[in-house]
Amino acid sequence: MENYGPYDPTLDYAPGPATKEIAVESGKVQSWKPLHMSRRNFLRSVVCSGTVIAGSGYLFTTLAPSRADARSVERLVSLNVNGRTRRLDVPPNETLATTLRYRLGLTGTKIGCNQAECGACTVMANGATIYSCSTLTHRVRDKEIVTVEGIASDDGTLHPVQQAFMDEIAPQCGFCTPGQVVAAVALLNMNPNPTIEEARMGLSGNVCRCGAYDHYLRGTMKAAERL
C-alpha cells in the first residue's frame, strides 16, 4: 500500500485503538437514525409539527452568540420557498442558506465559502439570483424563493437547463452545480435568447473549481435553444 498513491497521512499512525480510551461522557448509547427523508416528507413534518422546527437547532449564523432574549414575535417569519409558504421560527441573524439547509432540509443549496465569493449557495429571490449564504432570512420574508429543488416540475420532469447540463456532462464533482443550475435558469427566465457573452456574464457569479465552465456555458446555450 505504501507504494501507491499520494500523501496518506494515516500511514504515520500505528494500527490499534486510540492511545487513551475515550470515555463516554454522557448519554446512553441508542439507535441513531439518519434522516434519509424525502423532501416532501420532511416538509410535511415541518409544516405539521412545530417541534421539528424548534428541535432542529443545528443552525449556524455568525460568530456572535444568538440571543435567547430575541422576542419571539421578531423571529416568526413566513417564507415562500419553491411555491409553498411556511411559517418558521428564525433568529434575526440567520442566513437564508442556513434556514434552507438546516431548517427545511433543502440540502441541494450548498455552502462553498459562506462569504459571498463562490455562488454554491445561489438561489432565486423574486427571480433574481442571490447568494443565500450572505442574505438574512428575514430580509427575504416577502420574496418568492426558488432553490435547486424547485427547478424541476412537480412530476419530476427536468428543466431544460438541467437536461442540457446532463447532456453536456457539465457537472464534474457537482458541488457548484446547484448554483450553476439556478443561475442559468434565472438568466434564461429573464433573457430566453442570450448571446454566449450574456450567458457567460449570467454564470459569472458561480465558481467551479473543477473548471467545467465551458460545459456549463454550452449547456446554458443548448437549453436556450430548447426552451
Added chain:
Amino acid sequence: MEYKLIGKNFTPPDIEAKVTGAAKYAEDFQADGMAHVKIFGSPMPHGVVNSIDLGEAEKVPGFLAALVPDEVKQPGPAGFPILSNKPTYFGQPIVAIAAENEQAAADAAAAVKVDMTLLPFVVDPLESLKPDGPDALEGGNIASRGIDFQSLKWTGKDFAMVGEDELPRGEAPIEWMFGDIEEGFANSAVVVEESMVHATNAHQAMEPRSAAAYWENGKCHVWGSTQSTSFAQPGLARLIGIELSDLVFVAEFCGGGFGGKATSYPLMALPALVSKKIGGRPCLLRVSRVEEYDNGMARSGFQGWMKLGFAQDGKLLAADMFMVQDLGPTSGFRDYNNVGIASTIVYQPASMRFRAVPVLTNTTPKGAQRGPGENQAANMVEPLFDKAASELGIDRLAIRRINAPGGGGADAKIGAAQGPVTSAYLKEALDKGAEAFNWVERSANSGMQNGSRARGYGIGQAYHSAGSNGFDGLVRITPDGILHVHSGVGNLGTYSYASTSRVVAEALGYDWDNVVIERGGTQKHIPWNLGQFGSNTNFTMTRSNYVAAMDAVLKLKEIAANAFGGSPEDYSLENERVFKTSDPSASLSFAEAAQRAIEMGDKYAGHVLPEDIHPMTQASAKAIAGTGLVGVAKDNLEKEGTVPALAVGFIEVDVDLETGKVEILDYVGGADCGTVIHPDGLAAQVRGGAVMGFGLATTERHVYDPAYARPNTRTFYLSKPPTILDVPLKMGWVATDQPDPQNPMGMKGIGEPLQGAASAALINAISDALGGHLFNRTPVTTDMILNAAEGLPQSHKPLATNTV
C-alpha cells in the same frame, strides 16, 4: 477494435442527482439529535501547549464535550495529528468541541483558553537550511517517506558561493544520475542555466472537508468527503482506532479533491472520535472555508536550479537539476521525486543528475495536488525549452518534438533507472495538437501588437504516471438478469467509476441499460480498489473490472456446460445468453444462469473465493454470496514498466502591457491516454484541467507572512481560482487514441498532466508576448507582467517564497 460501449458517450448514473440537488455530500448528512463539532485552531505557527482551560467553554449553553490532544492517537515524527499539543502550523486543531448546535459549538470553541509557548518557526525552506536557521519542528527540518526525520543545515560557504539570484546547492539527501552529464554539457551547442521559484497553492475544492459520524452496536459510521471509497478505509479505521470491519463508510459524492482528499485525512476521523465521547451520538463537523485553507492541504512549492544542455538540433544532451521542496510541517508528498521523473520521460535526456532536499516549514500541510511535482516541473522546465529554442534558432514545436517519446515508446525511458514505459505517444499528441491549433501559421503572429495588447503563443507538455495493478474486481449477475458492478473507486467527478465499469458490460456483451453500478460506501459491498488519484483509475480499474468480468464469463460457460454437457470452451456469449457454439438452442439466459449459480453454490455464487483477494473484497463477496453469479478476481495480468499519461497544450493570449491583464484567446489540449473510453468525460477533463492550469500559472498561491507565519490567502478572492471570465469561450481537445498494450482494452489515465500542459503553455505564451522574457517564477502575476513590460525590477527577491 470495434467496441459497443468503449469510446461511446453515455449519461453517468449519478449526474441527475447533481443537477437536481438530490446528491448527498458529507455535509448534507442529517440525523435526529445531531451534535455539531467545532475546532479550536492554533493561534501561532509553532508552539507548545502548556494548559487547556475549558471552564468558560463548558458554561456555554448546549456544550456537550471537549476532546483534547492527549485523548487521541498521535502519529510518528513529522506526522499529521488529529489534534496536537505541539501545533506546527497556524490553525492546526488543538481542541474539538461538541455542542447541541453549531452556534453553541462555535461559541464554546471561542471560549476555550489555551496557554501556549511560541517556538521557533520558518516559512522559507532556504532560511531553514541556513547554518543557524530555525527548524520547523523540534529536532528537525527534513523528512519524507524514505528519509528519516532529521536536521540538515548547509554551510555558510554553500550560501556564499552563489549570488542572490542563484539557488545555493549544499548537501542533498536525494541524489541520482544516469549517463555522463559533464560530457553532455561539453557537447552542447546551447546551455541554459536558471534558478526558479514555484509557489505553493491550495486545492480549493468547492466542498470543504466536512465529515459526520456516529457509533452503533460497536460499529463506527462515517460520512466523509474522499476521492477513494475503498482505499480511504484502512487509514480511516487506523485513525479512529478500530478494525476495518467495524467501519461503515459512506462516500457517495465528493465535492472536489484534486489530491487533497485522495484517501482519508485526520479531520475525517474527528467527528467519530468526538461522537465516541458522547455515547455515539451523531456529530457533524462542518469545515469552514478558512479552516479548509488552514488544514486542507496544498501543493508543495519549490526553489530550484536547472542547467540544460542542448545539441544544435535541439536534442537534450544533459540535464542537471536541484530542487528544494517546501514540504509544510509533515512528511508530505514527494513532489521532488516527480520533478525528476517527469523530466526524464517528457524530454528523454541522454544524461541527467537530480538532487533534492525536502524541507519542513510551518505552513499548511502539503499533500499531492493534481500532478504533484510533475506539473511544477512543467512550469519550471518548459520555459527553459523556449529559451533554448530561441538561442538555437529553432521552432518551439520542433525542440519539443525531437525530444518527445513517440511511436509507441518502445525506446522511451523513464526515471533514474531508465526503465521502460507501457506506451508513449507524446510526439503524436504534439502533432495532433499543433494541427488542431494550427500552430505553425498562428505562432507566426507572436509579438503582434494591437494597441496596448501584445499577442503571445505557447506550448506546454506534462506527464503523470497513469496506472497501477494488483487490485480486485467484483461483479454479480442477479436472477433478474441485471449485472451489478461493485466499484470502490470513488466519485471525484471524472465519471471514471462509471466508464471503467462499462468494461465489464463490454466484456460480457451487456446492454448498458441492464447494468447497475454498486458504489458509494461499505453498504454496497465494494471490492478493494485503488483510490481515485494519480490518474490511475482508467488503467487500474479497467484491469480489475476486466478480470472479474472474465471470471464471470468462465463461470457462465461452466454453468452452461454443466446444464448441457461438453466443456466450457464449447460455449459462447451473446445478447446476454450463454449458448453452445455448435447448437445455439442449448442456451441459458444470464438470468437463468444466475439462478443456477445460486443453486450450484460454491464459487459460482461467491461462497468459495480466490485466496489472493484482499480481505475487503473477501468480506464484500461474502456479503453478496448466494444472491447471484459472482465474478471476483485479483488483477494478476502482466504489467511491465511505467504507464505514462502525457498531455500537451497550445495556447494563444493577449497580454495588456498597460494593465498586465492576460486574456486567453484560444486553447487546445491534447492527450495520450490510450484508448478513449468516454469522449465527453475526456473533453471535460481536458478543459477542466486546463482551467486549473490557468489558475496555477497566473493567480493561485498560498502566501504566508514571513514575519509571523500567518496565512494571508484564506479566501477565494485572495487565492483566486479562475472564474468563467478568466477562461476562453471555447476550448478544443484532441486525443491520440492509441491503445496501451498492457491494458486489456487499451486504456490509461490522463487527469493530472492536462493541468500542467495548460499552465506551462500559458506561462510560455505570456513570456512570448513579452519578447521571450523569462519569469522563472510561478505564478506569473499581473504585477510581475507589468514590471517586465516596463523593464522594472520585480518587487521580490529572486528566490523569495510566499511572494504576492
